[in-house]
Amino acid sequence: TKVAVFASGSGSNFQAIQEAIENGELDAKIELVITDKPNAYVVTRAENFGVPVFAFSAKSYESKAAYEAEIVQALRNKEVEWIILAGYMRLIGNTLLSAYPNRIVNIHPSLLPSFPGKDAIGQAMEHGVKITGVTVHFVDEGMDTGPILAQAAVEVVEGNREATEERIHTVEHELYKKSLIQLLNPTSKLH
Numbered sequence: 001t002k003v004a005v006f007a008s009g010s011g012s013n014f015q016a017i018q019e020a021i022e023n024g025e026l027d028a029k030i031e032l033v034i035t036d037k038p039n040a041y042v043v044t045r046a047e048n049f050g051v052p053v054f055a056f057s058a059k060s061y062e063s064k065a066a067y068e069a070e071i072v073q074a075l076r077n078k079e080v081e082w083i084i085l086a087g088y089m090r091l092i093g094n095t096l097l098s099a100y101p102n103r104i105v106n107i108h109p110s111l112l113p114s115f116p117g118k119d120a121i122g123q124a125m126e127h128g129v130k131i132t133g134v135t136v137h138f139v140d141e142g143m144d145t146g147p148i149l150a151q152a153a154v155e156v157v158e159g160n161r162e163a164t165e166e167r168i169h170t171v172e173h174e175l176y177k178k179s180l181i182q183l184l185n186p187t188s189k190l191h
């Protein structure tokens, strides 16, 4: 299955997915990494794995529709079938949604519908919840609102954001891998 990973940051989820592919757990190929942050660390990670990167700067386009049309073109050139969002910090617009209906998934660092949007971990700690978690969901036009595919709980380390974040990232990498195996390799006997 040909996929593209969209990311704006560090790209640890990209790397976890790429490693699952390379070690044979996930039958897929990341054809392209799409980023709106040409200096993000995900670009270095992609280069290290030899995965092509399409980097764009949103502000040099007139509209979301304009840059998404270029993204769709890049995806079609590579025959990409699924879009995997992994820390992509932009709302997906109609151009991409209608080109990939029910074929876009996202991972979010909270138990949705709690704490959607930016800095979900900070929101959860600010609220004082004891349990937060990770959600994998289909993407619709809303902010972190599409149908839920999988969730896992993570205990907050009180007063320690860094440690909480580390737990969440570890769980994210495992949950995204499992979810993608179910979604892209439904007949796989391993899981």
Ligand code: GRF
Pocket (backbone or CB within 6 Å): 007, 008, 009, 010, 011, 012, 013, 014, 086, 087, 088, 107, 108, 109, 172
């Ligand atoms: C993850 O916590 C993801 O859930 C959120 O952004 C973060 C991306 O981390 N949407 P990374 O870039 O994959 O390391």
